[in-house]
Amino acid sequence: xxxxxxxxxxxxxxxxxxxxxxxxxxxxxxxxxxxxxxxxxxxxxxxxxxxxxxxxxxxxxxxxxxxxxxxxxxxxxxxxxxxxxxxxxxxxxxxxxxxxxxxxxxxxxxxxxxxxxxxxxxxxxxxxxxxxxxxxxxxxxxxxxxxxxxxxxxxxxxxxxxxxxxxxxxxxxxxxxxxxxxx
Numbered sequence: 001x002x003x004x005x006x007x008x009x010x011x012x013x014x015x016x017x018x019x020x021x022x023x024x025x026x027x028x029x030x031x032x033x034x035x036x037x038x039x040x041x042x043x044x045x046x047x048x049x050x051x052x053x054x055x056x057x058x059x060x061x062x063x064x065x066x067x068x069x070x071x072x073x074x075x076x077x078x079x080x081x082x083x084x085x086x087x088x089x090x091x092x093x094x095x096x097x098x099x100x101x102x103x104x105x106x107x108x109x110x111x112x113x114x115x116x117x118x119x120x121x122x123x124x125x126x127x128x129x130x131x132x133x134x135x136x137x138x139x140x141x142x143x144x145x146x147x148x149x150x151x152x153x154x155x156x157x158x159x160x161x162x163x164x165x166x167x168x169x170x171x172x173x174x175x176x177x178x179x180x181x182x183x
Contacts, residue, residue, distance in 0.1 A: 028083035029118050029166035031155050032056065038068040041115060041165040044083070049076055056115065056165070084118045084152040084164045093149040094170045100137050108135045109174035112142040116168060120161040122152040133172050142170045 033040045037059030045051035053069035077083075110133025119125040127143035146168060155164035 029164040035068040038065045080158040082156040084155040087151040094145040098145045107174040107176040110134045112170045114168045118164045122154045124150040
């Protein structure tokens, strides 16, 4: 099953764990893993082990999906898998400069959490908002900016370039609350 199809299914799916909330850009992008019938997206932490896991296609039950994530986290990154590596500074892919002028006077703010596909050439091939900022336009701009600027050296499995899945969290502060610089 293609990852882009998995991402389309994810738009309406409930995950087994929340997406990371500790930083704007997190983890590495790895190929999806299938464990116990569940297709899983995962990321590694500072210690190199898997510290976040989400079922992007359920194996049939929330309990089974959680068990699959726990098994993958215990096993670690599958053998032969190399993560996709970002080209450039990921923190600059979606910034407050992308904030839509149309929303300036409304003071729209929130956090957009996305899961995205990186194709076997390193381009962003799909993006799904899994937790909305509460503003459809902010969410859309986040995916659009990511698709425009995001580039990777593709992930590899046994030396072969493959698609992978990444996580991104974008904080949209209200322009009405941002500090202004003195003149």
